[in-house]
Structures are given as structure tokens and as C-alpha cells.
Amino acid sequence: MYNSRIAGLGHYVPENVVTNDDLTRLMDTSDEWIQERTGIRERRWIDPKTSEDTTSIMGAKAAKIAMERAGVTKDDIDFIVFATLSPDMYFPGGGVRVQDLLDMPTIGALDVRNQCSGFIYALSVGDQFIKTGMYKNVLVIGSENHSGGLDKTTRGRGVTVIFGDGAGAAVLTREEDPTKGILSTHLHSEGKHAAELALEGPSTGRWVDAIIADDDPNETSYYPYMNGQFVFKNAVVRFSEVIMEGLVQNELGKEDINLLVPHQANLRISQFVQKKFGLSDDQVYNNIMRYGNTTAASIPIALTEAWEEGKVKEGDTIVLAAFGSGFTWASAIIKW
Numbered sequence: 107m108y109n110s111r112i113a114g115l116g117h118y119v120p121e122n123v124v125t126n127d128d129l130t131r132l133m134d135t136s137d138e139w140i141q142e143r144t145g146i147r148e149r150r151w152i153d154p155k156t157s158e159d160t161t162s163i164m165g166a167k168a169a170k171i172a173m174e175r176a177g178v179t180k181d182d183i184d185f186i187v188f189a190t191l192s193p194d195m196y197f198p199g200g201g202v203r204v205q206d207l208l209d210m211p212t213i214g215a216l217d218v219r220n221q222c223s224g225f226i227y228a229l230s231v232g233d234q235f236i237k238t239g240m241y242k243n244v245l246v247i248g249s250e251n252h253s254g255g256l257d258k259t260t261r262g263r264g265v266t267v268i269f270g271d272g273a274g275a276a277v278l279t280r281e282e283d284p285t286k287g288i289l290s291t292h293l294h295s296e297g298k299h300a301a302e303l304a305l306e307g308p309s310t311g312r313w314v315d316a317i318i319a320d321d322d323p324n325e326t327s328y329y330p331y332m333n334g335q336f337v338f339k340n341a342v343v344r345f346s347e348v349i350m351e352g353l354v355q356n357e358l359g360k361e362d363i364n365l366l367v368p369h370q371a372n373l374r375i376s377q378f379v380q381k382k383f384g385l386s387d388d389q390v391y392n393n394i395m396r397y398g399n400t401t402a403a404s405i406p407i408a409l410t411e412a413w414e415e416g417k418v419k420e421g422d423t424i425v426l427a428a429f430g431s432g433f434t435w436a437s438a439i440i441k442w
């Protein structure tokens with residue numbers, strides 16, 4: 107039985123910066139409201155007039171950097187796991203597009219649909235394939251193009267101000283030392299709350315034909331819906347639970363955490379978790395201020411930046427944790 111470790115990380119965000127003030131020109135909102143409730147100052151949104159970026163293209167760009175840093179080529183990768191809630195197409199998923207964009211051999215590509223927890227779920231899938239010995243190098247990607255599908259009017263402000271575009275990627279590689287790398291992952295779901303953070307249509311529950319036939323100017327089923335306060339209350343509980351579960355399984359205490367990289371849902375959620383675990387500012391990495399919530403991309407973007415800033419060092423205990431639509435939540439305990 108092998109272990110897996112992250113051998114290389116990369117991220118990519120679109121050039122176009124959208125500040126909170128920019129949003130006030132689209133909807134009734136304010137920099138003060140957004141910063142106070144979420145911590146977000148700006149986010150990146152693909153500008154379709156100047157950029158050809160898509161979810162898959164951003165994912166491929168991030169993957170290229172991760173592969174270079176891992177010292178592997180496209181021919182070394184055995185499998186792709188691609189997490190997104192905003193694929194370029196309804197089907198097929200983003201993984202096969204990355205295989206093509208990076209001119210890879212005809213390796214397998216799997217898409218993961220677990221929204222904000224998507225990257226940890228994807229990491230866990232890659233980890234299992236390596237632990238069983240089936241694959242040696244797995245490319246794990248989280249990428250989102252939210253901006254193309256948000257209601258950019260006052261009607262959508264409760265959701266739209268939060269989300270940003272971007273991608274992050276990790277190369278997972280075989281590790282012979284069982285005390286190093288991904289020690290454990292913890293995955294959960296509670297589908298009874300699916301409707302509390304969801305995009306209903308187009309889907310088999312809300313076919314395009316039905317949406318068009320209704321011709322309803324108030325139709326919102328193709329925009330994301332979020333019951334913000336309910337999501338917030340569940341998030342703080344589940345984040346804490348799933349971090350604790352990972353620590354307990356590995357016989358670690360709060361004091362053993364060198365760095366917590368939480369999914370960047372809302373700065374207030376991260377601060378709540380930080381306080382609960384008694385962590386200092388240096389022990390929690392946040393970049394939601396600059397990128398908003400990039401869903402499946404948020405953890406790999408944050409982890410990449412933390413690594414680039416020298417905050418992830420050999421021997422460190424790194425904790426990843428996420429919560430989101432589904433509801434789903436997850437954690438990973440990593441010995442770097």
C-alpha cells in the first residue's frame with residue numbers, strides 16, 4: 107500500500123478584476139455591505155470580450171503550472187480528476203477537455219460534482235487510486251466560471267457578489283513513506299438540504315423547453331439560489347466537525363496544525379473556525395478578499411498561494427476543509 111503526496115501546485119485566475127465598487131454599477135449594493143458580511147474586496151470575472159478563458163481552459167492553465175512544478179510531463183499523468191459546478195458544456199465534463207487541451211495520451215478523466223467540497227472529494231478520489239497502486243500520478247483540478255451564469259441585477263445580489271472565477275490544480279504522486287503525504291480524507295453529505303444552495307435548471311427537473319415555454323420574466327431557476335443564513339449556520343458546524351474528525355483519526359491535536367486552508371466561502375466563516383480551534387492568523391490562510399468564493403477552485407488556489415509564500419513547509423501538518431452545496435463537507439489531513 108502506497109501513500110500519495112502533492113508534488114506540484116498551480117493556479118490561474120482571469121485578468122479581469124471586478125471590485126465591489128464595480129458591482130455597484132450593476133446592482134444596488136455597496137463595498138461596505140459586501141466587505142462587512144463576506145470580507146470580499148474584489149473578485150476575478152472572465153471578460154468574454156477580451157478573454158477566451160473557460161472552466162476547462164483555466165483548469166488546463168493551472169494544471170500546466172502544477173505539472174511543471176512537480177517535474178512531470180503530460181505523458182507521466184495517469185488520470186485526471188476534475189471538480190467543477192460550472193463545466194463548459196452540460197456534458198461532457200471538464201476532465202476530458204483538459205486531456206485534449208494538454209494533448210495528453212488517452213488516459214481516464216473523471217468529473218466530480220461536489221461544488222465547494224469538490225476539490226477535497228477530487229483529491230480523495232486521486233488519493234485512493236494511488237494508495238491502491240493503480241496509478242502513480244493523478245492530476246486533480248478545481249475550476250469555476252461563475253461569472254457567466256450569475257444574475258447581475260439587484261435581484262441576484264445576495265449570491266452574485268460572493269462568487270468569482272478561477273482554477274487551481276495539484277499533481278498527486280506516489281509516496282513510499284506512509285507517514286508523509288495525504289494521511290486521511292473525510293467526506294460527508296446531507297442531501298436533504300440540496301435545495302438550500304442550488305441551481306435547478308436547465309436539468310431534467312427543469313428542461314430548457316419548459317423554461318422557454320413558460321416565458322416568465324421572473325424565471326430564476328437557471329440562476330443559483332442560496333439560503334445564505336441557513337448555509338452559514340450549517341457551514342460553521344460542519345467545518346468544525348470535519349476538521350476535528352481528521353485530527354482525531356490521526357491522533358493529532360489543534361496545536362499540531364501548522365496551516366489550515368479552509369474553503370473560501372466567507373471570511374466570517376473562516377474567522378469563526380479559526381477562533382474555535384484557537385489558531386493564530388498565521389495558521390489560517392485566507393484570500394477570499396481578492397478572489398471571492400471560487401467554489402471547487404478555492405482550496406487549490408489558496409493552497410498554491412500559501413505554498414508560493416513559503417507558508418507550506420516540509421514536515422508541516424496541513425489541514426484542508428470545505429463545506430458547500432449538497433450539502434457536502436470534507437477535510438483532508440496532509441503531512442507535507
Ligand SMILES: CC(C)(COP(=O)(O)OP(=O)(O)OC[C@H]1O[C@@H](n2cnc3c(N)ncnc32)[C@H](O)[C@@H]1OP(=O)(O)O)[C@@H](O)C(=O)NCCC(=O)NCCS
Nearest residue numbers: 135136139143222263264267334335337338371372429430
Ligand atoms: C450571503 C450572506 C453574506 C448574506 O448575509 P446576511 O447577513 O445573511 O444577509 P441577509 O441575506 O439576511 O440579507 C440582509 C439584507 O441585506 C440585503 N442584501 C443581500 N445582498 C445584498 C448585497 N449584495 N448588497 C446589499 N444588500 C444586500 C438583503 O436584501 C437583506 O435586506 P432586507 O433586510 O431589507 O431584507 C450570508 O448569509 C452568508 O455569507 N452566508 C453563507 C454563504 C456562503 O458561505 N455560501 C457559500 C457556501 S459554500
